[in-house]
Amino acid sequence: MTIRKALLSAAILSSTLGSAAQAEEVNVYSFRQEFLLKPLLEAFTAETGIKVNVVFASKGLLERIEHEGRNTPADLLLTADIGPLHDAVERDLVAPISSEVIDRNVPAHFRAEDGKWIGLTSRARIIYASTERVKEGEITSYEELADPKWKGRICTRSGKHTYNLSLIGSMIAHHGEAEAEKWLEGVKANLARKPQGNDRAQVKAIKEGVCDLALGNSYYYGKMATNEKEPEQKEWAASANLVFPNQDSRGTHMNISGAALTKYAPHPEAAVKLVEFLTEKKAQQLYAEANFEFPVRPNTPWSDLLEEKMSGFKGDEINLGKVAAQRANAAKLVDKVGFDN
Ligand SMILES: [Fe+2]
Numbered sequence: 380m381t382i383r384k385a386l387l388s389a390a391i392l393s394s395t396l397g398s399a400a401q402a403e404e405v406n407v408y409s410f411r412q413e414f415l416l417k418p419l420l421e422a423f424t425a426e427t428g429i430k431v432n433v434v435f436a437s438k439g440l441l442e443r444i445e446h447e448g449r450n451t452p453a454d455l456l457l458t459a460d461i462g463p464l465h466d467a468v469e470r471d472l473v474a475p476i477s478s479e480v481i482d483r484n485v486p487a488h489f490r491a492e493d494g495k496w497i498g499l500t501s502r503a504r505i506i507y508a509s510t511e512r513v514k515e516g517e518i519t520s521y522e523e524l525a526d527p528k529w530k531g532r533i534c535t536r537s538g539k540h541t542y543n544l545s546l547i548g549s550m551i552a553h554h555g556e557a558e559a560e561k562w563l564e565g566v567k568a569n570l571a572r573k574p575q576g577n578d579r580a581q582v583k584a585i586k587e588g589v590c591d592l593a594l595g596n597s598y599y600y601g602k603m604a605t606n607e608k609e610p611e612q613k614e615w616a617a618s619a620n621l622v623f624p625n626q627d628s629r630g631t632h633m634n635i636s637g638a639a640l641t642k643y644a645p646h647p648e649a650a651v652k653l654v655e656f657l658t659e660k661k662a663q664q665l666y667a668e669a670n671f672e673f674p675v676r677p678n679t680p681w682s683d684l685l686e687e688k689m690s691g692f693k694g695d696e697i698n699l700g701k702v703a704a705q706r707a708n709a710a711k712l713v714d715k716v717g718f719d720n
Contacts, residue, residue, distance in 0.1 A: 403427075403429045403646065404646060405429055405430075405431050405454045405649040405650045405652075405653050406433075406434075406645070407420075407433045407453070407456075408433075408436070408443065408444065408453045409433050409434065409435050409456075409457040410437065410456075410457060410458045410460075411458070411636060414669070415669045416433065416457070418665060418669070419657065419665055423656045423657075423662075426656070427656070429652065431653065432452075440453075440463075441463060441467055444456065444641055445470060445472060448643065449643045451641060451645075453641045454644040454646045455638055455639070455641065455653065455654065456472075456473075456639045456641060457499075457637070457638050458638075458639075459636045460541045460542065460634055460635075460636065461498075461637065461699045461702070462541040462545060464495075464496035464637050464638075464639050465700070465703035468491070468496060471642065472642055473639045473641065473642055474641065474642045475491075475493050475494035476651055477494050478654070480658065480659075481494075481655055484655075484658035484663075484675075485497055485499075485675050486675060488698045489501060489675045490637075491700055492700070496638070496639045496700075497639070497658070498675045498699070499635065499637050499638055499654075499658065499666060500635065500636045500663075500666055500673060500674065500675060501673045501675050501694070502596045502634055502636075502672050503597040503633055503673075503694060504545070504546050504594060504596055504631070504633075505594075505596070505600075505622060505623055506521075506593070506621075507581065507582050507592070507593040507594075507600075507619035507621065508585075508619060508620045508621075508622050509585050509591040509620075510617075510619060510620050511618070512532075512591045513592065513620070518624075519622070520625045520627075521550065521632070522562060524562075524566045525561070525562045525563075525565025526569075527565075527568070529569040530569050532569060532590055532591040533569045533591075533594075534571050534572065534581040534584045534585070534590035534593045535570070536575065536577055536580070536594075537575070537719050538563070538574060539713055539719060542578070543713075544706045544709045545634050545699075546594070546632050547559065547705075547712060548703065548704075548705035548706045549702045549705075550562055550563070550709075551709060552704075552705050553629060553697070556708060556712070559709075560715065563712050563713070563716050563718060564716045566718075567716050567717070571589055572589065573719070574719050578593075578595035578599045579595070579599050579612065581594065582618070582619055583612075585618050585619050586614055586618035593619070596634070598672050600616055600671070601671025601684055602670075603615050604617070621688060621689065623689070625695070629695050629697070630695040631692060631693065631695060632695050633694040633695055634699070635699060640654070659676075660676060663675070663676040663679045664679050664680055667681070667682070668681075668682045671685060673689075
């Protein structure tokens with residue numbers, strides 16, 4: 380052995396030993412915002428000694444994992460919607476997770492049968508209804524949004540937004556494509572204006588009298604009703620009643636924030652430990668409360684505000700994978716009926 384080679388192998392040996400002695404770590408690519416995750420990840424590190432490194436981004440993370448291929452440092456992908464999780468699976472970027480802890484903590488309809496995505500918090504896509512112009516019980520289902528009596532009275536963001544693609548996907552999953560198309564045409568005919576803005580902007584439009592019904596995620600109620608930075612949002616929230624659709628049938632359409640293990644995760648065991656940690660009671664409570672979402676884990680306390688405004692509703696228990704599988708068809712329907720035009 381040459382001196383150089385000997386030095387090199389000694390260096391490799393010591394760096395291997397060095398890393399074994401160092402703390403374990405897990406690398407996360409997250410679409411979820413930092414403020415939601417930070418306290419949870421700190422608690423995880425305190426409990427396990429495993430360090431968590433996070434890359435936060437609002438877009439481009441799937442492309443990044445794809446581009447990095449086998450060399451990706453990413454172990455886990457965290458998303459705010461089933462959409463990107465489903466896309467990651469379709470793009471073959473994901474490895475299955477098999478865990479008894481997760482199976483015990485996360486209801487089957489909020490995780491993939493093959494373990495390729497796991498729901499961590501849930502939210503309902505609800506109807507915000509004007510307290511002044513819509514009587515209680517006047518609208519009780521998504522299907523009724525297509526009733527001509529609501530002509531010129533409905534506001535929503537783009538039909539192509541990921542939240543609406545999942546909702547339309549659920550309509551296709553339950554009713555078939557032809558019926559879902561008729562429904563979407565009917566909803567379009569009832570719109571008060573061209574789809575625009577985010578979910579909160581629709582509730583603002585109710586407050587301003589632009590429309591009487593709006594589609595929006597449930598957690599935005601909490602974010603508006605407690606908004607000290609922009610107190611006018613409290614008035615938006617107060618202008619609407621919360622309608623959880625389809626209580627007499629399949630239940631309200633639900634979506635999740637969730638996690639997937641990357642196919643080439645360098646630290647798969649630590650990554651699964653982190654997902655397991657996030658499904659346990661304490662983390663579930665913290666994670667859900669931070670964004671006015673629902674814990675996916677049954678028998679986990681809700682925040683007071685959610686308990687008061689939202690407890691006791693029935694959520695649709697169709698496996699979200701079946702809904703996500705219809706998202707591409709949903710996008711086609713949005714184009715076909717010219718929903719956003
Ligand atoms: Fe959102």
